[in-house]
Amino acid sequence: MTARVLVVDDVELNVKLLEAKLSSEYFQVIPAFNGPTALDLAEAELPDIILLDVMMPRMDGFEVCRRLKANPRTTDIPVVMVTALSDIADRLRGLEAGADDFLTKPVNDIALFARVRSLVRLKRMMEELRLREEICGRFGNPEESGEHAEAITGAHILLVEQQGFGASRIAETLSPLAQSVRQVGSGDEANATLDEAVELIILSLSMPDGDPLRLVSQWRASEPFRQLPILLLADEGELPRLAKGLDLGANDYLIRPVDRNELLARVRSQVRRKRLQDRLRENYRRSLSLALTDELTGLYNRRYVVAHLEELVARVNNDGAADTSLMMFDVDHFKQVNDKFGHPGGDDALRQLADRALRGVRSIDLVARLGGEEFVVVMPETPLQAATMVAERLRKSVAGEPFLMHGTGDSVQVTISIGVAVAQSGDTVDALLQRADDALYQAKNSGRNKVVAQDGAVMPPPLAVAS
Numbered sequence: 001m002t003a004r005v006l007v008v009d010d011v012e013l014n015v016k017l018l019e020a021k022l023s024s025e026y027f028q029v030i031p032a033f034n035g036p037t038a039l040d041l042a043e044a045e046l047p048d049i050i051l052l053d054v055m056m057p058r059m060d061g062f063e064v065c066r067r068l069k070a071n072p073r074t075t076d077i078p079v080v081m082v083t084a085l086s087d088i089a090d091r092l093r094g095l096e097a098g099a100d101d102f103l104t105k106p107v108n109d110i111a112l113f114a115r116v117r118s119l120v121r122l123k124r125m126m127e128e129l130r131l132r133e134e135i136c137g138r139f140g141n142p143e144e145s146g147e148h149a150e151a152i153t154g155a156h157i158l159l160v161e162q163q164g165f166g167a168s169r170i171a172e173t174l175s176p177l178a179q180s181v182r183q184v185g186s187g188d189e190a191n192a193t194l195d196e197a198v199e200l201i202i203l204s205l206s207m208p209d210g211d212p213l214r215l216v217s218q219w220r221a222s223e224p225f226r227q228l229p230i231l232l233l234a235d236e237g238e239l240p241r242l243a244k245g246l247d248l249g250a251n252d253y254l255i256r257p258v259d260r261n262e263l264l265a266r267v268r269s270q271v272r273r274k275r276l277q278d279r280l281r282e283n284y285r286r287s288l289s290l291a292l293t294d295e296l297t298g299l300y301n302r303r304y305v306v307a308h309l310e311e312l313v314a315r316v317n318n319d320g321a322a323d324t325s326l327m328m329f330d331v332d333h334f335k336q337v338n339d340k341f342g343h344p345g346g347d348d349a350l351r352q353l354a355d356r357a358l359r360g361v362r363s364i365d366l367v368a369r370l371g372g373e374e375f376v377v378v379m380p381e382t383p384l385q386a387a388t389m390v391a392e393r394l395r396k397s398v399a400g401e402p403f404l405m406h407g408t409g410d411s412v413q414v415t416i417s418i419g420v421a422v423a424q425s426g427d428t429v430d431a432l433l434q435r436a437d438d439a440l441y442q443a444k445n446s447g448r449n450k451v452v453a454q455d456g457a458v459m460p461p462p463l464a465v466a467s
Contacts, residue, residue, distance in 0.1 A: 047077060163185055170202065202231045296347055296350060353403075377391075
């Protein structure tokens, strides 16, 4: 995963050092050497994350952070304070200013890369939810949208920590925020206790039985808990495991001994994010209507996908955003399926095709039915080559297993042809759709059951002819 990182420090050597570290991991770095310049660059460039020095002349990092969070254009950009200060009061002051985390100089590479990747993942997920809510709002029912400032109370928290003074102190500290703190001492108890009412998991890395990081991996692979915030508790010497936990999808961490105010600030932040995320998802679901979805498959329809593409293509044109690719596919010889099984059988095949497409792409990709047997998949931040590989995987999954006709118990072999295109600077939605359609037409005319990209690449590659 790459990202655009704004690095702010009044010492040029510090900026150069962070730039070298981040560039080695293929991050794009935007340098700034004072607070006012950082504010201007943040608003103009909209980076994915900001690494912000605390001690700067003219305007310190705390003031820069407050102004970033007060600006609607930059409020959602994650801010990591980079400081030589270790005093807990300064850390708390940064959290109150809106900082998402701290890194202490000299910056540890493991913590740096893990924190950047973790916060960028969260930012992109929230951006996608906001985009979908905004598009749905255009077609009516925009109420309840947006973030509301609210006191965080009544939270439901699962604490995975051995019973003892530490666990009791954490539960007592959280009482102003929490309606319930369920304390368990093992991974098995955690899995048995976890349900959809839980808004935050606080997970200790010091468990005598089981591997806490495996729990993080399991929860991130489980659909009901994939977006559930996880706050790790660790000792000072567990930094590599902390970094691994963040890479696996944990959201935040605390180092023992746990400061009461920092614990409250971090828990409040994670619960607020969870509630915002839930609200965005609910508003998004509520806003969907028959005008935006296909009644047969439950997928989005042409009207919605065009509006979605307009936003993504505009980002490519205006902000130089990462590639947006489009996959267009339809069923080969679909008339034969209808002739053999009737229209109910054809409808059954289309529903199963929609299900396989949904299971074959990422959660941020958008699957839609344009009409008839024609479908599209919109893939943000995906270059053409990667999109072509995803398309080939989908083609194989469709061709590799017959479709079962539920009405008769018969099965039918179905294949699809796919065209893939990528949005280019100066593009329009119509031009992008046309390139994907042209590639699909080429796939049909060259034998069907294959993938053709706009650059002429074919999957699977044609068999070599012996000389």
